[in-house]
Amino acid sequence: MVEAPAAAASQNTIAFQGVPGAYSDMACRAVFPEMTTLSCVSFEDTFAAVRDGRARLAMIPIENSSAGRVADIHHLLPESGLHIVGEHFQRVEHQLLAPKNTTRDQVKTVHSHVQALSQCRHFTRREGLMPVSHADTAGAAAEVAELGDPTRAALASRLAAEIYDLQILAGDVQDTDHNTTRFLIMAEEPIDPPMHNGLVITTFVFRVRSVPAALYKALGGFATNGINITKLESYIIDGSFTVAQFYADIEGHPDDRMVRLALEELSFFSREVKILGVYPADAFRGRTNGE
Template identity: 55%
Template structure:
């Protein structure tokens, strides 16, 4: 039986593109929500999950960092997808025909300049690939979808305009989740470790908790806070560092962090993607 990788969205979504790029040997499994994709892995319906966590233009994907710690899954890899937004129409449509373009609310402002220039009205859809499917099944040549070229191939649409995103480096980062962790690998571009923690209720706890990373020379690439349980006083932090928990410096930093926290959970250790080391202007 072929292995499966779950993603949020319909076939042709950018999550589908991430699956095809990063795990071409797996069969993509579309899921309605991130919760559904996580549950597919947890239940064994899928072997891996491809979860979008942040976009270079839009920022953090809402709710994902609060979903992942509760998932019971482990991060085993990361991948970056260059998000090329394309205007997809019926096969007999031309750009001047298009009066309305449909896409996910996140993607609409990412190509706002193009839509304004061509006097195209943006309309929200729950999923970019769904918008493409609905354009294909509809009969209005004045309606287009904002989606990937993969979606155009799947639904038999014509690309009326390529790469219309405002930001030339528009990129989405995905985390690959599995039921079991994998601490054995060492990546050619270094390792990343993701974890969540909650500091103890003592003065300057966060400052003291972070001190161990500075004194041990461990680079923290991300630190984000979010509320848990709807309480303003119950703030949890999501962090990412360069290194492996077995590294001496990381081990010392994590031990010091433990002194000032009442919750510390490592969500995964995984190879850093080569894309992390690209210089500005090198993205394609």
């Protein structure tokens, strides 16, 4: 059976939130250089692109080493209808971009996503620039290019500079050398990576019962079974501020006996446990641990 051209194209497409030149676009190209990137307005639209068959994968930023977690994404992941099938750590290097022939002393305001502005706050303060928040970094670059106003600059990627024909007034202006964003690669179907072929990450969300020491008891199984929790965050999911959901990453496969025992103990003390994905760890984890 010959595959329809549209279906074949969607299988070679990866969706991201933002406009061309965004760091999510860069992450897609870094991991899947053979795939076509699909720009989406919001995270919800990015998830929908995969569910609707317009893309096979989605690249979603979840946290940054300088600015912390990406707002709202923890609320959206459990309801996305997708599964995490991989992760990618993307080095983020911000460039100060302006229209051609602009001089540095002409620039008064700097436009970018709130996370990028946060990651460059020392630079903008030192240079006396007024930050202006935008929906995304590349969108800010596109607007600066369209307006052509030499008093406006953008913090965005080198890719954005190429796409929107902007000049780089200052390069790599992020406040920390380790500025890195972790992305999750998501698909409609889950994967089941081999247990003994490298480090495996299991990501899940859970809600504990409303009793004293519930969280302590729920997590006790990970300690007694020697399971490393690499990430644990909580966020409120109701208007009464009494129900918290927890997001967690652990090292290990659910089929591993120790992981299974820890998850069983977690389930006993929790109202709900939902696994969002089981996937191979990115090689970045080994490099940062000195391996």
